[in-house]
Amino acid sequence: MKLCTIGLGYIGLPTSLMFAKHGVDVVGVDIHPEIISNLNSGRLHIEEPGLEEVLQEVLTSNKFRATLSPEHADVFIIAVPTPNKKDMHQSCDLTHVMDATSNILPFIKKGNVIIIESTIAPRSMDDHIKPMIERTGLTIGKDIFLVHCPERVLPGRILEELVHNNRIVGGITETCSYKGSLVYKTFVQGEIIQTDAKTAEMSKLMENTFRDVNIALANELTKICFELDINVLDVISMANKHPRVNIHQPGPGVGGHCLAVDPYFVVAKAPEYARIIKLARDTNVSMPYYIVNSVRMMLEGIRKPKVAVFGLAYKGNVDDIRESPAIDVVNILMGLENMDVALHDPHVKSGKMPVVSVEDAVNDADLILILTDHDEFKQMDYDKLSNLMSNKLILDTRNCIDATKTDVPVANLGNIYQ
Numbered sequence: 316m317k318l319c320t321i322g323l324g325y326i327g328l329p330t331s332l333m334f335a336k337h338g339v340d341v342v343g344v345d346i347h348p349e350i351i352s353n354l355n356s357g358r359l360h361i362e363e364p365g366l367e368e369v370l371q372e373v374l375t376s377n378k379f380r381a382t383l384s385p386e387h388a389d390v391f392i393i394a395v396p397t398p399n400k401k402d403m404h405q406s407c408d409l410t411h412v413m414d415a416t417s418n419i420l421p422f423i424k425k426g427n428v429i430i431i432e433s434t435i436a437p438r439s440m441d442d443h444i445k446p447m448i449e450r451t452g453l454t455i456g457k458d459i460f461l462v463h464c465p466e467r468v469l470p471g472r473i474l475e476e477l478v479h480n481n482r483i484v485g486g487i488t489e490t491c492s493y494k495g496s497l498v499y500k501t502f503v504q505g506e507i508i509q510t511d512a513k514t515a516e517m518s519k520l521m522e523n524t525f526r527d528v529n530i531a532l533a534n535e536l537t538k539i540c541f542e543l544d545i546n547v548l549d550v551i552s553m554a555n556k557h558p559r560v561n562i563h564q565p566g567p568g569v570g571g572h573c574l575a576v577d578p579y580f581v582v583a584k585a586p587e588y589a590r591i592i593k594l595a596r597d598t599n600v601s602m603p604y605y606i607v608n609s610v611r612m613m614l615e616g617i618r619k620p621k622v623a624v625f626g627l628a629y630k631g632n633v634d635d636i637r638e639s640p641a642i643d644v645v646n647i648l649m650g651l652e653n654m655d656v657a658l659h660d661p662h663v664k665s666g667k668m669p670v671v672s673v674e675d676a677v678n679d680a681d682l683i684l685i686l687t688d689h690d691e692f693k694q695m696d697y698d699k700l701s702n703l704m705s706n707k708l709i710l711d712t713r714n715c716i717d718a719t720k721t722d723v724p725v726a727n728l729g730n731i732y733q
């Protein structure tokens with residue numbers, strides 16, 4: 316089998332490498348020449364545990380190569396970004412998916428399987444992708460097989476989840492679903508569930524929406540508990556002792572290219588009904604302001620305070636800053652008069668954000684503001700580090716450090732004041 320993947324980002328690259336590792340001849344396509352030359356020389360442009368080793372392995376076995384333009388293949392997988400449009404409801408921008416589909420059209424032939432893995436708004440396959448393919452004159456379900464198989468892997472655990480997660484394969488026809496499922500049988504050990512395209516689209520969106528709404532509940536509860544002088548973290552851990560309750564963790568907001576993006580695709584399709592989903596988004600988007608207010612309360616009385624921000628990535632142990640709430644917090648803090656802000660993130664390269672060393676960040680700082688739960692922050696010697704500070708305060712918005720291991724006062728979202 317020969318596979319041509321379009322898009323070599325957080326999903327397309329690990330997926331390509333996994334197929335190559337399992338004996339498939341893979342050609343990966345991306346529009347960025349530097350990504351192509353880096354990958355062909357064994358260098359990654361994204362951080363993901365275990366990925367570098369797999370890249371070396373499939374380059375050595377000649378099962379993978381990267382290139383700028385598509386080629387004939389048996390299977391095409393499209394894994395390009397679907398951002399929000401800048402319209403009223405932030406609907407799904409299908410431009411990259413449509414472009415990628417149009418770019419492979421000259422190379423498709425009878426018997427091919429075309430798979431869209433990008434997260435897309437409900438009905439995108441039926442209303443937009445299917446008509447494009449049909450214009451070639453090929454009959455879907457007979458000559459060519461079109462499916463939506465949404466990616467569902469968790470950054471940080473991608474290689475493991477690619478193999479062990481269940482896959483939803485939503486075909487335009489039943490034969491399409493069947494042909495699509497055969498492709499994933501190459502390495503998927505989880506269940507491969509066949510359905511139609513629009514059910515697959517909506518299921519994927521609901522997975523991320525469920526999580527976003529649940530986190531919004533935790534964030535709303537944080538504000539309620541603060542007003543009532545109750546520790547929200549204790550409340551959540553007590554409530555979660557119930558066998559059917561699982562409230563997620565509050566934090567500075569919800570980031571990444573999935574939870575902070577996908578729920579809007581549903582809202583935009585049915586705004587009059589998607590009310591909880593929209594409110595949850597608004598609640599999560601409000602959290603950076605809540606965090607900055609908390610910082611201001613903790614620093615009250617200090618003339619020109621300095622905040623050392625720990626963590627810019629949208630979540631722990633990744634380098635991805637897309638939609639990161641930490642970036643929103645930083646922007647709001649930097650907009651305040653009489654506030655110094657220094658940024659530290661061991662995973663984020665200085666080209667992306669003006670990050671400094673941990674010592675430079677805390678030097679003369681009044682407060683360490685932890686916004687991302689990187690392992691490095693959990694293991695830090697805060698007693699030693701705090702000797703560089705003017706005032707010794709930590710606000711751990713991720714509740715990730717062990718406050719009993721340091722003499723520095725540690726506040727968290729359950730306990731803003733010290």
Ligand code: SAJ
Binds near residue numbers: 466526568
């Ligand atoms: N977060 C909280 N509280 C929590 C859990 C997460 O504030 O209790 C925040 C994180 O810090 C982060 C954001 O939510 O800012 C999203 O992180 P995440 O770990 O929940 O998810 P992602 O965006 O890394 O990956 C999600 C996953 N979806 C689900 O778990 C339902 C993943 O399986 C999907 O493949 C991925 O979205 C995607 O690409 O759609």
